[in-house]
Amino acid sequence: MDAVSLARHLRPRFQLDWKGIHGASHWARVRAIGLHMARTTGADPLVVELFAWLHDTQRHNDGRDPLHGDRSARYAHSLQGELFDLTSRQLELLQEACRHHSDGFTDGDITVCTCWDADRLDLGRVGITPDPERLCTPFAQTEATRSLAHGRAVRWAGTRWH
Ligand SMILES: [Fe+2]
Incomplete structure (x- = not known):
């Protein structure tokens, strides 16, 4: 998988603000x-990376879009063989992570849980401090991981509005 080809594919198709709260940054x-988390949790890094790029690409708005x-899970399936070649297990995990990432679940396969935590740890961009009880993995719940991610999210929000 080549991140540049993926970005070239996604950008013209993305319906929302590329620089917005659900965009590329x-x-x-x-x-x-x-x-970073995958190195400790043992999550599959390729699945985590593809989740990061794809999970919000199919949003129709920046608000409630349950x-x-x-849609992103189905989109991921459509790109298999075109932009990446996952094993059937990797594709299954990617689709599971995409399909349920905003459903509030905290339990599941470690790769799926790492994807969900990575997304939730970026809530500082919209003024929300992630609640450790709503994170899935002990590694995400640590002060060090939360403050690393939250610092980045809050800094982005600061440069965006000022
Ligand atoms: Fe997200």
Whole structure:
């Protein structure tokens, strides 16, 4: 998987603000903290990376859009063989992570849980401090991981509005 080809594919198709709260900088932060977490949690880094890039691409708005996770799971399936070649298990995990990422679950496969935590750890961009009880993995719940991700999210929000 080549991140440049993926970005070239996604950008013209993304319906929302590329620089917005669900756009590329959010995806990049989810990727960074997700890959950082994967080294400790044992999550599959390729699945985490693809989750980061894809999970919000199918949003129709920046507010309530309860079916965007399901759409992103189907979208991920459509890109298999075109932009990446996952094993059937990796594709299954990617689709599971995408489909349910905004449903509030805290339990599941470690790769899926790492994806969900990476996304939730970036809530500081919209003024929300992630609640450790709503995170899935002990590593995400640590003060060190939360403050690393939250600092990045809050700094982005600060540069955006001022
Ligand atoms: Fe997200």
